[in-house]
Amino acid sequence: MKSREELERIKEETLAEIRLRSSQGCPRIVVGMGTCGIAAGARETMLAIIDELRKRRRLDVTISETGCIGLCAKEPIVEVNIPGQPKIVYGNVDPSRARQIVLSHIINHKPIQGWVINVDEKKS
């Protein structure tokens, strides 16, 4: 980063990207894909989520990823953002849990309490 203008430009670009990606009232699923997540099986978790959404014809859901958030023991970690609802973070999400989360939380709007590791009341 060299100048104030550049900083402004990065801010604009990032904000535009955030607006785009959190757009239009569609649910958004974030999978932790740091080294810890990958080693714990995050890739298969993400593919299971994509496959389950495809089967259930929810092609509008956005998939995203993030790095290590410091809870490596709980990986694979999956965060579910549904507009107007609290942001919910699940831990130890293997492919079979991932499919159940898609069905129960995304399709039927019923979070699976037992697997939740954090709830952010701030509505997304």
Place this chain on the structure above:
Amino acid sequence: MIDISLHLLDLLQNSAHAGASSISVLVVEDQEHDSLEVVVKDNGVGMDEREKELALDPFYSSSPGKRVGLGLPLVLQTAQMAGGKVSIESAPGSGTKVTVQYRLSHIDRQPLGDLASTLVSFMAGNPRVNICFLYKGPHGEFAFDSEKALQGIDTQYLGQVGAICQIEEKLREGLAKAGFKPDRGGLLFEVPRGAGTHQRGNPG
């Protein structure tokens, strides 16, 4: 990490973290020279000499506040176990190129794993990063360019399940045509709960 494709995913994540907008990936299985080579080249921020040396140190991370960074050290470990090596070329501002070499027939070489799954999951999470992928195997080769594959898809739909499914189909089809077989079963290999914890816990 239980196979090379997972290491590749980790290397791709490093590139994305370095702000790369374009990454080229080369995977070459060369039976004649008994070598397996994985090359990841990006146009990210790059590293200076000091960072380049520290990159292979497990107790160094470029992320502020983190005291460990295991990605590259694990790659190095598995390469060395299979009679190979890791070399990094990088300079600030001109991106980074990581080359990982293995002895193809070495008994401790990890399986290549499922390359298509790696690429699909990376592109799903990073729809704005352009990926050029080339696989050369004993039975054929396959080239893939994410920019071409995503042509015609409106940018507002990038990262959505619909767009991801299109990429996935193209990748799996192309790799299969080139004679590539995922070593750990096909689409959506699922580890049963509780099983395979030894493997998963093993950093190598």
